Amino acid sequence: IPLGAGLAFAHKYRKEPNVAITMYGDGAANQGQKYEALNMAALWNIPIIFVCENNHYGMGTAEWRHAKNSSFYTRGDFVPGLKADGMDVLAVKQVVSYAKKYALEHGPIILELDTYRYHGHSMSDPGSTYRSRDEINAMRTERDPIERVKKLLLANGFDAAELKKMDKEVKKEVDDAVEKAKAAPIPPDHWLWKNVYAAPANTQLRKVDGGYNTPDYDPEYKN
Amino acid sequence: MLLQRHGSSAKCMSSRHSRQSLMSSRRGSLSVTRSQKKQIMMWEALREAIDEEMEKDPTVCVMGEDVGHYGGSYKVTFGLYKKYGDMRVLDTPICENGFMGMGIGAAMTGLRPIVEGMNMGFLLLAFNQISNNCGMLHYTSGGQYKTPVVIRGPGGVGRQLGAEHSQRLESYFQSIPGVQLVACSTVANSKALLKSAIRSENPIIFFEHVLLYNIKGDAGGPDVYQSLESAELVREGTDVSIFTYSRMRYVVMQAAQELEKKGYNPEVIDLISLKPFDMDTISKSVRKTRRVIIVEECMKTGGIGASLSAVINESLFNDLDHEVVRLSSQDVPTAYAYELEAATIVQPSQVVEAVERVVGSKLAYV
Numbered sequence: 001i002p003l004g005a006g007l008a009f010a011h012k013y014r015k016e017p018n019v020a021i022t023m024y025g026d027g028a029a030n031q032g033q034k035y036e037a038l039n040m041a042a043l044w045n046i047p048i049i050f051v052c053e054n055n056h057y058g059m060g061t062a063e064w065r066h067a068k069n070s071s072f073y074t075r076g077d078f079v080p081g082l083k084a085d086g087m088d089v090l091a092v093k094q095v096v097s098y099a100k101k102y103a104l105e106h107g108p109i110i111l112e113l114d115t116y117r118y119h120g121h122s123m124s125d126p127g128s129t130y131r132s133r134d135e136i137n138a139m140r141t142e143r144d145p146i147e148r149v150k151k152l153l154l155a156n157g158f159d160a161a162e163l164k165k166m167d168k169e170v171k172k173e174v175d176d177a178v179e180k181a182k183a184a185p186i187p188p189d190h191w192l193w194k195n196v197y198a199a200p201a202n203t204q205l206r207k208v209d210g211g212y213n214t215p216d217y218d219p220e221y222k223n
Numbered sequence: 224m225l226l227q228r229h230g231s232s233a234k235c236m237s238s239r240h241s242r243q244s245l246m247s248s249r250r251g252s253l254s255v256t257r258s259q260k261k262q263i264m265m266w267e268a269l270r271e272a273i274d275e276e277m278e279k280d281p282t283v284c285v286m287g288e289d290v291g292h293y294g295g296s297y298k299v300t301f302g303l304y305k306k307y308g309d310m311r312v313l314d315t316p317i318c319e320n321g322f323m324g325m326g327i328g329a330a331m332t333g334l335r336p337i338v339e340g341m342n343m344g345f346l347l348l349a350f351n352q353i354s355n356n357c358g359m360l361h362y363t364s365g366g367q368y369k370t371p372v373v374i375r376g377p378g379g380v381g382r383q384l385g386a387e388h389s390q391r392l393e394s395y396f397q398s399i400p401g402v403q404l405v406a407c408s409t410v411a412n413s414k415a416l417l418k419s420a421i422r423s424e425n426p427i428i429f430f431e432h433v434l435l436y437n438i439k440g441d442a443g444g445p446d447v448y449q450s451l452e453s454a455e456l457v458r459e460g461t462d463v464s465i466f467t468y469s470r471m472r473y474v475v476m477q478a479a480q481e482l483e484k485k486g487y488n489p490e491v492i493d494l495i496s497l498k499p500f501d502m503d504t505i506s507k508s509v510r511k512t513r514r515v516i517i518v519e520e521c522m523k524t525g526g527i528g529a530s531l532s533a534v535i536n537e538s539l540f541n542d543l544d545h546e547v548v549r550l551s552s553q554d555v556p557t558a559y560a561y562e563l564e565a566a567t568i569v570q571p572s573q574v575v576e577a578v579e580r581v582v583g584s585k586l587a588y589v
C-alpha cells in the first residue's frame with residue numbers, strides 16, 4: 001500500500017494530472033502500513049485511490065472474525081470513503097471515474113468494492129473448510145458479474161448467438177494461452193542471475209560452490 | 224575485561240588523507256589536522272553531496288523524519304528545505320514502514336529518493352519494504368522496475384545511546400539480494416560515495432556512523448565521485464592485513480600507531496563496500512601478508528566479519544598462515560553504562576593484542 005502512495009507521490013511531485021490506485025483486500029485492511037499511508041496521503045493531499053477488494057475472507061478467516069469494524073470504507077478516519085457493489089461492472093466503472101475526479105481535486109479517497117471469491121485463496125487452500133458450498137453456489141447464481149452483464153444484454157435485445165460466439169472465442173483464447181504456457185521452454189540456468197541489479201558492474205555474486213558470477217541486466221531476456 | 228579510557232588525542236600521521244583519530248574520552252575530541260584547505264565536518268560534506276546532486280537532477284528528493292524544518296537530526300539536510308521546498312525535502316511522520324514504501328514506490332516511477340532513517344535501528348521497521356520491495360523488485364519484475372533509492376542513516380554505537388539506538392544493521396541487511404551496502408568513514412569518501420550512491424541505478428544502503436559526523440577533513444569538489452564497489456587502502460604494510468570499515472578504521476589506525484612503535488607493519492584496508500566485497504583488493508592484500516584480522520563493530524554472530532571470514536576461508540585458504548581472526552562486538556545489547564558500552568565494542572588495545580598474537584613477537588629495534 002505505501003508503494004502505491006509512492007507512485008501517487010511521484011505524480012504530484014512532477015505535477016502530472018494522474019492518480020494512482022492502490023489495492024488491498026479486506027484481510028490486508030488491518031495492516032499498520034495502510035494507516036501510515038493514509039495518514040501521509042491525507043497530510044500531503046496525494047492523488048491516490050485506496051481500493052479495498054472486500055471478498056469477506058482473509059484466506060480462511062471470515063470478515064466478522066478478523067475486523068472489529070468491517071465497513072472498510074469508513075476506516076479511513078478523516079479520508080472519505082465510498083462503498084460499491086464490486087460484482088456490478090457498470091457500478092465499478094462509475095465509482096472509479098468519480099473517485100479519480102475526486103482524488104485529483106481533493107486528495108485521497110477510499111473505495112470499498114464488495115465482491116466474492118469462489119475458489120480458495122491459493123493453491124493450498126481448498127476454499128471449503130471455512131464456508132459452505134451453498135453459500136458459494138448462491139453467490140455464483142445471484143451475483144456473478146458476467147452472468148449479470150449477460151442478463152442485462154439479453155434483456156436489452158442483444159443477440160444471444162453473438163454472446164455465445166464471444167463466449168467461445170474467449171474460452172479458446174484462454175485455452176490457447178494455457179497450451180502455449182505449458183509448451184514454453186524451461187528457463188536456462190544462467191537466467192538465475194539476471195536482473196538482480198539494475199547496474200550490475202562490479203557486483204560479483206558469490207555462488208554456492210565458491211566461484212563468482214557477474215549478474216547482468218537484460219530486461220528483454222534475449223539470451 | 225580490561226577497560227581503558229584513552230586520554231588525550233593523538234595526531235594522525237597519514238599524509239595521503241587528513242583525518243582525525245577518534246578517542247573515547249569524555250572530554251570530547253580535538254581535531255588536529257595539517258591540511259592547507261578549509262576543513263569541513265562530515266555532516267557538511269554529506270550535506271554538500273546531497274545539495275549538489277539535488278541541484279543537478281530534479282528527480283532527487285529527500286524523505287525522512289525531521290529532515291526539513293528541523294534541519295536534520297544530524298544536520299545533514301540543514302537548510303535544504305529552504306532551497307528546494309517542502310516537496311523535495313519531505314518531513315515525514317514517524318512511520319518507517321510507510322515512508323520507506325512510499326520512497327520505493329516513487330523510485331519505481333523514476334524519482335530518486337534519498338530516504339533517511341533517523342537512526343539505522345529504526346529501519347528495522349521498514350525491513351519488509353527494504354527486503355521485498357527494494358531489493359527484490361528488480362528481479363521479480365524481470366528488470367522492468369528499477370529502484371534507485373539511497374537509504375542512509377547513522378548507525379553504530381554512539382555515546383550512551385542505549386541498546387535500541389546503537390544497532391549495527393549491516394549484519395541484517397547483508398543477506399538481502401539486490402541491494403548494495405556501502406559504509407563511509409572519512410569526510411572525503413563520505414561525500415564522494417554519497418554522490419555515487421545517488422547516481423547509481425541500484426538501491427544502496429549507505430551506512431554512516433553517529434560518532435563520525437563531527438570529524439573534520441577535506442572533501443572533494445562537485446565532480447568527485449568514488450566507486451561504490453572498491454575498498455580503500457589506508458596504510459600499506461607487510462605483516463598482517465587488517466580489514467575494517469566505518470568508525471573502526473580510526474580505532475585500527477590508533478592501534479597502528481602503537482604497533483609501529485613496537486615494530487610491526489600492519490596493512491589496513493577500509494572495506495567501504497560491504498556488499499559486494501572488493502575481492503580484488505582483499506585477495507591482493509591477503510596474498511601479500513598471509514595473515515588476516517577483521518575489526519568490525521558488528522556482532523560476533525553473523526556480522527560482516529563472519530561473512531568476510533567465510534569468504535576468505537573459502538577462496539584464499541592456501542594463502543593463509545594463520546586462521547582469520549575476527550574482532551567484533553559482544554553479542555549483547557549495548558549497555559547504557561559508559562564502561563560497559565566501551566566493553567562491548569573493540570578497543571585499540573584489543574587490536575594491538577590481536578596483531579601481536581597473529582604476527583608473533585618482533586625484535587625490538589634499538
